[in-house]
Amino acid sequence: MAGMKQRMGDLYDWFERRLGLGEAITDAAEHPVPSKTSSWWYVFGSAAAVLFMLQIVTGILLALVYAPTAGEAWNSLQFLDHNIRLGWYLRALHGWGSDFMVAVVLIHLAQVFLFGAYKYPRELTWIVGVFLLLLTLGMAFTGQVLRFDQDAYWGLGIGVSIVSRIPWIGGALVDILLGGPILAGPTLSRFFALHVFVIPGILLALVALHLWMVLRLGINEWPMPGRLVSKKSYAAEYHKLTEKTGIPFVPDAAWKDAVFAAATILAVMACALWFGPFGPTGQPDPTIIQTAPKPDVAFLWIYAVLAYLPANLETPMMFIAPAVIILAMILLPLIFGEGEKHWSRRPMAVLMLIGVALTLGIFTRLGMYTPWSPIMDAWSKEPVPVAYLKDRTPVERAGAIVFENKQCRNCHSLGGEGGMRGPALDGIASRMTEDQMIRQVLQGGGNMPAFGNALSPAETTALVDFLETLRAGRVPAAIDASRNVAESPQPQPEKTIPPVQPER
16 A cells, blocks of 8 residues: 555656646645635635536537437437437536526626626626637537427527628628528537537637636635725735635635536436437428427526517627626726626616616516417418419429418418418419529528428429419519520531542
8 A cells, every 4th residue: 555655656756857837836725715715605706617627528428429410410319319328317417507607607797797796806707607608609509409399490490580681791691601692401510519529629728728728816805895896905914814814715615516517417417317418309390380399598588588579679688788798897897997896885886787687587488488489470271262273284383382382371362362471472483493493491581490401302303393373474484594595506607518529
């Protein structure tokens, strides 16, 4: 036993002489903190860091099996759930860990705001924390997209439709996010890169910066009424406080962080075991537009707000309100960096925090049963009018059946009945050529989703044949003038026949 200890000691000394990390780690662990900060109110930051580590570990294991392609993503999750031992539990840990991490980061930010810990000299610590919250939400959203089920498909559709409304750069941003004009294989590849590499890399860097500033500036002292923050005297007062009441962070204060972090991980494990993983629900199908998709719990409140907002307020609320809120959070410590910290002397801050919590809670609750928005007045159950079937070929009538089965009249009217999201189709063959209709059906465009993965070649041919019969009155069918020119016979030069030479 003594020999083993000696060898371990020699190994430690070998690394320490080359890395020199032991002293730095010891100093960081034992740095003094005010005694009153050894409180259950100060444990949320450590719990968020532990949850982030859980997400990294489970995410790496999931990435070994997950296939980020439109054709295999859904199947790979089914394989994880049903063919790999405890694969479903691994997915559940990752999913519930994401929700817990969002909740803990939000609570931590609220606690920092309530305790005035954003004030001098911790302004940058707060600003970095705001970006950590946004990145955590970004991780949650990109993770939901990777499920690529019905909820993820329509949730991403809503997200990119919001992005598309950004003036000047909306269209370019949509192309960057989707990897093209439609949701397809490149879309999943890009979101996989965001979820696995880009966002976690930035998160790791900002978490390291956040921890460094906490060690350098110290943990915020317990706020006391009448103890004002002044840039001129705060550093000396904090140093005096730590000398008088300071305790080493490890073990005197850290044990509560460890207990709460362990309890949080156990709660994640229990939820994963009891409730199981999130999805995947049905395979993504753009033809099922009377579906009722739901985002993950972190975004339910956004879903409810968009459902209840009047149409004329959607764009202002989606762009102006978030920008104002984020800017206000960033400017908060720069404008109110001094003064009172205690919540009893800051009633407006308390009321604001309560108002935000109630608003998020109410809209999250409403989002659990809010109807799918926008509400579509579907005529999909009504048959195609008989007038549109008269004198049609069998293939054209088959196209009418596809038109009805795929519920095209949820968005398009025919004979004056149907949805108004897309143009009326009564005269579509007079406005679009066959090639244009095929391209629109398969690739989508504008508000129309792509149906390339939802229609077989035979169904596409039949549908377009039926659409070609829809002409307004006696207006001729649309033609491609350039094709006519290309296909028209070109004048050939006259051939000269050499004269026959007389035989000699």
